[in-house]
Amino acid sequence: MSDGFLSIENVAMYFGGLRALDDVSFEVERGAVLGLIGPNGSGKTTLMNVVSGVLKPTYGNVRFGGKRIADVPTYAVCRLGIARTFQVVKPFANLSVRENVAVGAMYGRNGGSRSARASFDHAQELLEIVGLARVADRFASELTVPDRKRLEVAKALALDPEVLLLDEVMAGLNATEVDEALELLRTINRRGTTLIVVEHLMKAIVSISTAIVVLAEGKKIAEGAPAEVLASPRVIEAYLGARYVKRQRQREAGA
Ligand SMILES: Nc1ncnc2c1ncn2[C@@H]1O[C@H](COP(=O)(O)OP(=O)(O)O)[C@@H](O)[C@H]1O
Ligand SMILES: [Mg+2]
Structure with missing residues (x-):
């Protein structure tokens, strides 16, 4: 049913x-x-x-x-609770990995209630979940293909x-x-x-x-x-x- x-x-x-x-x-x-x-x-x-x-x-x-x-x-639509990744990955190349994810955390479903500090903390938590904590301070453009995919997932998850x-x-x-x-x-x-x-x-x-x-x-x-x-x-x-x-x-x- x-x-x-x-x-x-x-x-x-x-x-x-x-x-x-x-x-x-x-x-x-x-x-x-x-x-x-x-x-x-x-x-x-x-x-x-x-x-x-x-x-x-x-x-x-x-x-x-x-x-x-x-x-x-x-x-x-993402505020309703639907997020997606793209087949062709699109990170903000000149932001750090952590900043890329924090942007999502600020603008997603719970973004309105989240301070910048809380958004960065949430980004860090998600980077640990997807296995990118080790490259959090790199530019997104520096990542390997598998890491770009992980970033794409972390960015989408940041929208809660x-x-x-x-x-x-x-x-x-x-x-x-x-x-x-x-x-x-x-x-x-x-x-x-x-x-x-x-x-x-x-x-x-x-x-x-x-x-x-x-x-x-x-x-x-x-x-x-x-x-x-x-x-x-x-x-x-x-x-x-x-x-x-x-x-x-x-x-x-x-x-
Ligand atoms: N924006 C578009 N304009 C015109 N044709 C499109 C567009 N997007 C997809 N198509 C066509 O629609 C069909 C389905 O494409 P798509 O959804 O990308 O398939 P899949 O993801 O299963 O490979 C294809 O024939 C594709 O060429
Ligand atoms: Mg396709």
Whole structure:
């Protein structure tokens, strides 16, 4: 049963004649880790943009805490409690790592009630959680790729979100770094933040998600528990092509 926490309702997003999203509906339960997967160009980032209020959907609604996201100005969506990372990371290059995070702490959901001093203290706490305390005084522009991803997560967390949208934060990381990133996401989820995770790495998605939604060409083609969803012929077909599925069936029939 849905608890009405976050609802994506018949969302369509057209870019000219292109249907980047086509009648997509699903519920995200409070405390969940929702894995959002699908081939390149299937609409994952577009959906993140709609849920975070960056794009107004052509049709449909996103409802969070009884409010329609499309009715809320983009800058105010994070005050409602939804924050996101960007697939292409965008730190303030000439601010220190700590300052980058403190800015978020000043302007996020609880920012109004937070002094500059408290914002820097909160930033320090978050840098410790994401493993960046050691480089807190460096310029963001000096960070390695994995550290930039950690910074992107810390900046989003500084907004005190109830829901955090993560768009391919593990892209470009090696196996050890992916394991560390997964551990970090588990920690964040345990602290009470609901996560929507877009990721190409199936192993990572399966190990962290409580539920998975699969997009293909802008449509939702499957949804449910990770193991079930990945065993679905429709999902395998979307990823590996119809020929693969046919061959697999012939092999099974012949065995
Ligand atoms: N701002 C835009 N203008 C026009 N087309 C876009 C825009 N953003 C995304 N698209 C198109 O929408 C489709 C879905 O893209 P995207 O959501 O980025 O997919 P994914 O993140 O799953 O790879 C693609 O065909 C892409 O080219
Ligand atoms: Mg994308």
